[in-house]
Amino acid sequence: MRRLLTLAAIAAAAPALAHAADPVKLTNSEALAIFSRPEARxxxxxxxxxxxxxILRSPDQRMLVGVYKMTAxxxxxxxxxxxxxxxxxxxxxxxxxxxxxxxxxxxxxGESITIERGWKGTWGATEETTYYYVANTLPRETPPATANVPAQ
Structure with missing residues (x-):
């Protein structure tokens, strides 16, 4: 789990807040406080x-990385x-x-959810929630790989 969080933080912060050439670290406490910055929407x-x-928007606008919060x-x-x-x-x-x-x-x-484009239903939060996200706006063209994850 720690590795997953580290990978998500690195992916989220690597291009930094001003397109830095070097990787930049973003801690969870910094992510929770990031909404006070003027660039936050x-x-x-x-x-x-x-x-x-x-935090990151790819040049073709198809990949987004950031921090999101919402009330219930x-x-x-x-x-x-x-x-x-x-x-x-x-x-x-x-x-x-x-x-x-x-x-x-x-x-x-400490837990994650993956939502595939085209999924139908409702999503939301049961209380004020903050999360890292990595989003891809490309349509699905190939079937997803079968993960070796135990059923719940």
Whole structure:
């Protein structure tokens, strides 16, 4: 788990906040406080307050890495399903996904969720939640690799 967090932090901070050539470390406490920076974007959707700090945006705009926070609430994935493929690593709070089939997946601090583009259901947080994210906006072209992960 520590390795996963380290890899997520390195991936999130490597290009740094101002396109630095060298890797830059971002601690979890820095990530939790990052929303006070002027570049952080705050929005509200149907009463749910969110904050987003994009650390890396690829030149083609297809890969995003950052830190996101939201108050409790849920969002529908959209009429065509979730619009991107995303990995989320929870720092604080709890994410909750409910698939169109009724399957519930929750992740709290130190846990992660991967959502594939096209997934249908609702996603959100049961309390104020902050997480690292890595998102890919490319459509899925090949089937996902079968992971050797035990069933829960």
């Amino acid at each position: 705050a929005q509200e959707f149907g009463g749910i307050k969110t904050g987003n700090y994009t 609430g849920t969002f529908p994935a959209g009429p065509n399903g979730y619009g991107l493929t995303e990995f989320a690593y929870v720092l604080k709070g709890k994410l909750r996904l409910v698939g169109a089939d009724g399957k519930v997946i929750e992740a709290g601090p």
